[in-house]
Structures are given as structure tokens and as C-alpha cells.
Amino acid sequence: MIEPFQTPRKRAAALLAWYDAHRRDLPWRAGPGERADPYxxxxxxxxxxxxxxxxxxxYYEAFLARWPTVEALAAAPLEDVLAAWAGxxxxxxxxxxxxxxxxxxxxxxxxxxxxxxxxxxxxxVGPYTAGAIAAIAFDAPSAAIDGNVxxxxxxxxxxxxxxxxxxxxxxxxVEEMLPAARAGDFAQALMDLGATVCTPRAPNCGACPLAxxxxxxxxxxxxxxxxKGKKAEKPKRRGAIFVLQRGDFALLARRxxxxxxGGMSAFPATPFDRDVPPDDWLGFAPCPAAWRALPESVxxxxxxxxxxxxxxxxxxxxxxxxxxxxxxxxxxDLDKEGLPTLMRKAAAAAxxx
DNA sequence: TAGACGTGGCA
DNA sequence: TTGCCAAGTCT
Numbered sequence: 001m002i003e004p005f006q007t008p009r010k011r012a013a014a015l016l017a018w019y020d021a022h023r024r025d026l027p028w029r030a031g032p033g034e035r036a037d038p039y040x041x042x043x044x045x046x047x048x049x050x051x052x053x054x055x056x057x058x059y060y061e062a063f064l065a066r067w068p069t070v071e072a073l074a075a076a077p078l079e080d081v082l083a084a085w086a087g088x089x090x091x092x093x094x095x096x097x098x099x100x101x102x103x104x105x106x107x108x109x110x111x112x113x114x115x116x117x118x119x120x121x122x123x124x125v126g127p128y129t130a131g132a133i134a135a136i137a138f139d140a141p142s143a144a145i146d147g148n149v150x151x152x153x154x155x156x157x158x159x160x161x162x163x164x165x166x167x168x169x170x171x172x173x174v175e176e177m178l179p180a181a182r183a184g185d186f187a188q189a190l191m192d193l194g195a196t197v198c199t200p201r202a203p204n205c206g207a208c209p210l211a212x213x214x215x216x217x218x219x220x221x222x223x224x225x226x227x228k229g230k231k232a233e234k235p236k237r238r239g240a241i242f243v244l245q246r247g248d249f250a251l252l253a254r255r256x257x258x259x260x261x262g263g264m265s266a267f268p269a270t271p272f273d274r275d276v277p278p279d280d281w282l283g284f285a286p287c288p289a290a291w292r293a294l295p296e297s298v299x300x301x302x303x304x305x306x307x308x309x310x311x312x313x314x315x316x317x318x319x320x321x322x323x324x325x326x327x328x329x330x331x332x333d334l335d336k337e338g339l340p341t342l343m344r345k346a347a348a349a350a351x352x353x
Numbered sequence: 354t355a356g357a358c359g360t361g362g363c364a
Numbered sequence: 365t366t367g368c369c370a371a372g373t374c375t
Contacts, residue, residue, distance in 0.1 A: 048371040055361065055370085089359025092374075126373045146371045164354090191371060200369065201364080231368090232356080260358070303358055341360060
């Protein structure tokens with residue numbers, strides 16, 4: 001029989017002991033006793049928003065190698081940062097990353113603020129990220145509440161309310177656990193526990209240092225938490241993507257600075273904010289041409305809708321399609337253009353990749 | 354406040 | 365194949 005730890009402080013101590021034995025080795029994580037680089041912590045935290053560790057690893061290494069300091073990142077053109085971010089998704093993160101680097105480099109002397117409140121004022125830094133940077137980079141006793149932590153707390157205390165409404169209670173429960181020392185380790189321990197033990201499906205409660213205190217586990221219903229809100233259904237939309245070739249070049253346009261795929265390089269296309277029926281497609285072509293629809297359409301699922309896009313291809317010899325604000329990109333360099341995944345799919349369908 | 358905002362992996 | 369999920373933020 002396991003004795004309950006009983007107090008939040010003892011729970012935290014048990015969690016830290018577990019962390020010392022089971023912590024993950026991650027590229028952005030300082031070794032035991034080492035000081036974390038605030039720039040590296042910030043960069044990794046932005047990339048990790050709604051994105052898996054496995055996906056982030058390569059991008060993190062590439063960014064850090066190319067832009068080793070916040071000053072270097074701030075000095076880079078936004079287009080370069082967006083191209084390097086291509087494929088990671090949620091491109092507002094990259095725009096905010098660049099804006100934030102600029103502010104830190106030019107207004108804050110290249111140093112990230114240490115307080116949670118000051119961090120919170122930076123572009124792209126919300127409640128979670130501010131707490132995470134304050135704790136991990138500066139060892140401040142801040143709560144870093146992400147999806148992992150919400151799940152752990154929802155189970156530990158069998159919180160019945162849907163997550164959105166349970167946030168204040170979750171925060172209260174985390175804050176009463178915050179240890180006086182090792183704040184950064186505590187924040188990462190809670191997230192590691194959620195990522196490796198207290199998983200969404202089939203949690204490994206037998207390996208959990210908090211199991212003795214976990215209300216949901218003791219009731220045999222750990223997997224039933226957290227309670228999920230109702231999911232909005234995902235509409236299906238149709239559209240078209242236009243791949244215009246001129247010799248060994250293809251026409252690329254710059255997406256509007258905000259909104260879906262904002263700021264990214266892309267082939268001209270129909271608007272994606274609504275379903276566009278086939279009869280209307282050619283009205284959105286960048287120029288009149290002998291457009292040929294490829295037999296296989298491209299399927300792509302965004303967060304809030306699913307797109308089926310027909311890819312049209314055509315060739316031209318005219319130097320500049322009328323009324324288009326595009327540019328001619330060399331086909332041999334297309335993989336370096338930083339195309340978002342939907343556009344990479346279109347390029348592949350057209351035989352360009 | 355609820356919706357906008359990407360992508361890839363897994364059951 | 366479909367749905368769910370992963371270190372959220374902005375409006």
C-alpha cells in the first residue's frame with residue numbers, strides 16, 4: 001500500500017525526485033545544474049506551442065545554427081524566418097517570433113525580461129509561455145500551465161468542469177504545489193510527467209509518482225479526464241491552386257501578411273475562407289492560359305476546415321502575367337522557397353518536387 | 354468568448 | 365478512413 005503524500009509540497013518533492021530519474025534529454029534543455037540560455041528557451045517554447053517534440057527538434061537545431069543569438073534573428077529578413085519556419089505550421093508564431101526578437105534586440109538591449117509579467121507583454125508570449133520562460137530560464141516560481149499540466153491536474157483532482165472553465169482551478173492547484181527552489185525543474189517535471197506517464201490515452205499510472213494522491217486514478221477513471229468540451233465540426237471546402245510555369249521557373253506569390261498561411265510564399269489560389277465551386281475556379285487564375293486540371297486533387301486538413309484543392313497547370317512565355325504580383329522562382333530551388341505544406345503538396349502533384 | 358490558426362502521427 | 369491530439373496565442 002502506497003502512503004499518500006498528502007500535502008502539495010510533498011507531492012512536488014516526489015515529482016522532482018521522479019524527474020531526476022526520468023527526465024527527457026532534449027536539445028533545448030540544460031543539463032542538471034546548468035543554466036539555460038533564455039534565447040534558446042524562448043525559441044523552443046514558441047516552436048513547441050501545439051507542436052510535438054519530434055517535429056520541433058530539427059527546426060530548433062536549424063534555427064539555432066543559423067541564428068545563434070536574438071540579435072542575429074532580429075537582423076534577419078522576415079521572409080527568411082518564414083521560409084525557415086515553413087512546414088511547422090501556425091505561421092503567426094514565426095511572425096511574432098521575428099517581431100519579438102526585434103523588440104528584445106532593439107528595445108531591451110538583447111536581454112529577455114525576467115519577470116512573468118514583462119515576458120507576457122512580448123509578441124507571441126501568452127500565459128503559458130511567459131510562465132515557462134520565467135521558470136525555466138530564470139528559475140522564477142511561476143506556473144507554466146500547458147495541455148500536459150492541465151491533464152495531470154484534472155486527473156489528480158478529478159476536475160469535472162471542461163478545461164476552458166477549469167483554468168482558474170487548475171492554476172490554483174499548480175500554484176499551491178510550486179516549490180521554493182528548482183522552479184524550472186518543477187515546471188519541466190510536470191510537463192514530462194504529462195508527456196510520458198500521464199498521457200491522454202492509456203496513462204501509465206503504475207509509474208506515476210503522484211498516483212497515491214490521484215483522485216481519478218483511485219476511482220479507476222484516470223483516462224476519463226480531462227473532460228473535453230464539444231468539438232466544432234470541420235467543414236469541407238473546395239478550391240484550386242494554380243501552378244504557372246515559364247521555362248524552368250514557376251510563379252509564386254506572397255500571401256497577405258495575416259490570416260491563413262499569412263506572409264508565406266505560395267502558388268496563386270482561390271480563397272480558402274469559403275467553399276469555391278468548380279465553375280468559379282478559373283476566375284481566380286493569375287492570368288488567362290491553357291489551364292489543365294490535374295486528375296488527382298490535393299487534400300489538406302487545416303485546424304478548422306478540410307480542403308480539397310484541384311491543381312491547375314499551365315505554361316506561358318509572357319514575361320509577367322498581367323495583374324499578378326508574383327515572382328518567378330527557379331524550379332531547381334523550389335524546395336528552398338519555404339512553401340507551406342499545402343503548397344508543397346501542389347508542387348509535388350504537378351511534378352515539380 | 355469562441356473561433357482562427359498548421360501539421361504529422363497514431364489508433 | 366476518420367478523429368484525436370501536441371509545451372497556445374490572438375482577436
